[in-house]
Amino acid sequence: xxxxxxxxxxxxxxxxxxxxxxxxxxxxxxxxxxxxxxxxxxxxxxxxxxxxxxxxxxxxxxxxxxxxxxxxxxxxxxxxxxxxxxxxxxxxxxxxxxxxxxxxxxxxxxxxxxxxxxxxxxxxxxxxxxxxxxxxxxxxxxxxxxxxxxxxxxxxxxxxxxxxxxxxxxxxxxxxxxxxxxxxxxxxxxxxxxxxxxxxxxxxxxxxxxxxxxxxxxxxxxxxxxxxxxxxxxxxxxxxxxxxxxx
Ligand code: OAD
Numbered sequence: 001x002x003x004x005x006x007x008x009x010x011x012x013x014x015x016x017x018x019x020x021x022x023x024x025x026x027x028x029x030x031x032x033x034x035x036x037x038x039x040x041x042x043x044x045x046x047x048x049x050x051x052x053x054x055x056x057x058x059x060x061x062x063x064x065x066x067x068x069x070x071x072x073x074x075x076x077x078x079x080x081x082x083x084x085x086x087x088x089x090x091x092x093x094x095x096x097x098x099x100x101x102x103x104x105x106x107x108x109x110x111x112x113x114x115x116x117x118x119x120x121x122x123x124x125x126x127x128x129x130x131x132x133x134x135x136x137x138x139x140x141x142x143x144x145x146x147x148x149x150x151x152x153x154x155x156x157x158x159x160x161x162x163x164x165x166x167x168x169x170x171x172x173x174x175x176x177x178x179x180x181x182x183x184x185x186x187x188x189x190x191x192x193x194x195x196x197x198x199x200x201x202x203x204x205x206x207x208x209x210x211x212x213x214x215x216x217x218x219x220x221x222x223x224x225x226x227x228x229x230x231x232x233x234x235x236x237x238x239x240x241x242x243x244x245x246x247x
Pocket of ligand 1: 020021022023024026027032033034035036038101102103119162163164165191192193194195196215216217218219232233234235
């Protein structure tokens with residue numbers, strides 16, 4: 001079956017690289033963006049989270065951002081079986097790099113090491129002036145208490161350390177992710193609609209000389225170039241893949 005094909009391709013590959021999206025974290029209680037109950041479908045408007053909005057109306061941006069954060073991270077969040085399987089694939093030597101669009105920090109929490117967080121990390125805040133990075137929870141608390149927009153000790157404007165719409169990705173991280181994707185023999189895209197550039201182009205680079213596998217509930221724009229397409233739950237498929245590789 002599809003999983004057997006994928007497992008044997010990974011066994012033969014010099015390099016396997018994975019790209020993840022919000023779908024790997026839905027089982028941890030974090031909604032995705034464009035799936036069935038996605039954040040952008042009903043609750044929030046991506047236009048409110050543009051970098052232009054942050055610049056022109058930082059106070060309004062921050063108040064919406066705190067609400068977005070509460071919707072995205074409703075409680076204590078922990079890695080699930082998908083994060084754990086990806087960390088295990090790496091520790092067993094099957095996975096060389098993990099590229100993620102997620103800002104939830106759950107891959108790091110699960111133990112993934114060779115990790116590229118393309119869209120930053122929502123647990124950190126960065127000062128636009130001095131570049132200092134601080135913990136996000138205390139800053140959100142300050143906004144809830146009425147300090148909006150929140151400012152750094154240096155007087156600079158604070159911004160979530162994530163990539164906003166209209167902002168470019170951290171160049172060095174993206175360049176390295178592209179190189180890893182190009183050089184991979186197997187590229188595994190899981191839990192992402194593959195619609196947000198430039199991350200959405202990585203599967204194309206990955207598929208150039210290698211095998212492309214996609215595991216996602218909803219269709220993606222890359223489905224017709226995919227060698228292995230699995231429309232099942234990532235929290236079941238990834239542990240099953242680990243088991244096949246163990247066998
Ligand atoms: P999306 O919400 O666009 O896609 C998540 C996909 O995961 C959907 O197509 C779902 O069908 C699928 N899915 C959800 N749970 C799943 C499960 N348990 N098993 C299999 N599939 C599942 O999220 P991303 O592709 O990550 O940008 O979105 C990309 C970027 O758009 C995000 O990084 C974010 C957003 O705006 C920034 O934060 C900059």
